[in-house]
Amino acid sequence: MxxxxxxxxxxxxxxxxxxxxxxxxxxxxxxxxxxxxxxxxxxxxxxxxxxxxxxHKVHSESFDDHVEAAKGWIGVQLPEWIPASATDIRNVATDDETNAVIAAKGGDLPSWCLEMPRQGLPFDTRFGKIGLPDRVQRCGDYEIVDQDGEWIGWYSAREPGAKPSAGAVPVSHLSGSPSPSGSAGGSFSGDAPSGSASPETANG
Missing domain, CATH: 1.20.5 (Single alpha-helices involved in coiled-coils or other helix-helix interfaces)
Structure with missing residues (x-):
């Protein structure tokens, strides 16, 4: 048992x-x-x-949408190429605004943006590396690419101390560079209002 x-x-x-x-x-x-x-x-x-x-003398900020970005953008005017319906808008720029990189999700670029040869590259890659694209969308002083559904745009001054224009600037269709009549990084002073294509960019 x-x-x-x-x-x-x-x-x-x-x-x-x-x-x-x-x-x-x-x-x-x-x-x-x-x-x-x-x-x-x-x-x-x-x-x-x-x-x-x-x-490194840079500043960065992020915003949930275009409305918040328009209220809180630092240094220069909010770039007009950023779609009004964009979300998760982020920016990093040198304190003197001579270099900037912007990321934004969603929306369409303005009609005054033009496809052109790439001239430069982002000075900062925190929003993702874009590689070496041959062509970019040129929206005023900014070069922009679509990176997996997200816009990555950058500005690099071509003259010491130059800052980006918020809207459209006249550029050469051959080189993608600002035309002699336009400013390389300043506000566009042609006949077309900021945010719309100038006669030169519209008619080619």
Missing amino acids: TPHSPRPSRTDRRVGVGSGIRHRAGRRAALVTGAAALAAASLLLAGCSTLMDSM
Whole structure:
């Protein structure tokens, strides 16, 4: 006859229950600690990014949509090529605005943008590397490509201290560079209003 195992005493049962509770509590504490560590790491990375921007004399900002971007854009006027329906709009630019890179999701580029040979490349690749495209959309002073459904646009001054125009500027169809009659990075002073094609760009 096989002897039965002795039933655990009430004290043993209480000890077992207590151990289970402590085990679950320990797991919860570990999860909370892990979440706190991740949050702290995120804050640290954000702080490092801000510090690096300051060291390299650049500023960056992000906006949920066009309305917010129009209110909070820093340094220069909000570029008119950014679609009104765009979301997740991000910008990084040198403090003197001589270089800038913009990312925006959704919407269509204005009709005054022209397909032209690429002239330059973004000075900052935090929004994604675009490779070496042969052709880009030229929207005023900005060169723009479609990167997996997201617009990546950049501006690089061709003259010391030049800043980008917000809207259309007359450019040469042969080179993609600003025409002698236009400013290389300043506001377009031709007959067409900012944001619309000039006679030169419209008629080619």
